[in-house]
Amino acid sequence: MKIGIIGLSCSGKTTIFNALTGQSAETSAFSGAKREPNLAEVNVPDERLYKLSSMYNPKKTTPAKIQYVDIAGSVSSKDEKKQNELDELLNLLRPADALLHVVRNFELAGQTPEPQKDFEALESELILTDLITVEKRLERLEKESKKGKKPDPEEYELLKKAKDLLDKGIALRGDKEICNSKKLRGFTFLSAKPTIVVLNTGDDLEIGATKLELPSPIGFIEIKGKLEMEIMQLDPEDAEIFRNDLGLDEPATTKLIQKSYELLGLISFFTVGEDEVRAWTITQGTKAQKAAGVIHSDIEKGFIRAEVVSYNDLINAGSYHNAQKQGKVRLEGKDYIVQDGDIIQFRFNV
Ligand SMILES: Nc1nc2c(ncn2[C@@H]2O[C@H](COP(=O)(O)OP(=O)(O)OP(=O)(O)O)[C@@H](O)[C@H]2O)c(=O)[nH]1
Ligand SMILES: [Mg+2]
CATH class of the missing domain: 3.10.20.30 (Beta-grasp domain)
Structure with missing residues (x-):
């Protein structure tokens, strides 16, 4: 399973990526720098696996995994000059099964956070990107139809429906028919991907104090990204002490990983034995x-x-x-x- 991390420039994507994966990928002091994407695979925390493992004492214990990909900058279709770069970013996101949308909730270079506005800005970019895809395809089908080639009626109807939604500024992820259709799968619509918003809150703010209005069905979690990243980069013993001092329980990222799993409707079954105890991922x-x-x-x-x-x-x-x-x-x-x-x-x- 693959999850793409998106967000406006300098919203803290790489910070969240580091917090999730324990890596030390470089965060950016300013936006616009073009960098390689960061990739990492993380274990899905599951206490049951470790209980089973202590029952069997196997040579190997293998948890379920999630891959995260963190891309630099924002997916914006407005800037015509950067079309190549945009396509590159989109190509990294297309294969993702879900998206984490990071929203800035900390002061950056004197700019107060505007999380609602930022969320909506990128959400409408995703919608616009999908709308362009739909319109191009519809145009093509209509052209072919004039030449006498009948378009697949199911594809045509679904594309029309998608266009109606997108025209109204509505993401496709809420429409089961569109999301589940095999005919549309090849388009890998971004606004159709299951999405979790990660509100990335500054150390000085209180968790729960910022209210966001999000369209359903979107998952939501609030994390002090920078703080979690810094704790993640300590050795485990120090991290534990630090957490206790701050009155934090499990890493917020544990919750986030579990939430990603739930959101995608994923469950685990186990195989057990002396050689290996292992978790496997399937959909409900x-x-x-x-x-x-x-x-x-x-x-x-x-x-x-x-x-x-x-x-x-x-x-x-x-x-x-x-x-x-x-x-x-x-x-x-x-x-x-x-x-x-x-x-x-x-x-x-x-
Ligand atoms: N105070 C505070 N600063 C943060 C937090 N998260 C990120 N930052 C800072 O914001 C800047 C950008 O963070 P990144 O994680 O690099 O953001 P990004 O979205 O990956 O940026 P691009 O890849 O350039 O789009 C860095 O200077 C971070 O230190 C946070 O939770 N609190
Ligand atoms: Mg980054």
């Missing part, structure tokens, strides 16, 4: 046979049954053996809908 509603394919396509193809025990049943039983004796280990078929926290052993033919 995935059936057992499809889930097997996340591990290996051969297991999906040769799927026979899934041996399943829920996380709570296994922990309460104390061991797999006990769970079996208590009748908590079930045999499920290919259409079983995998639940968050299921521990699964797949039986398959090769």
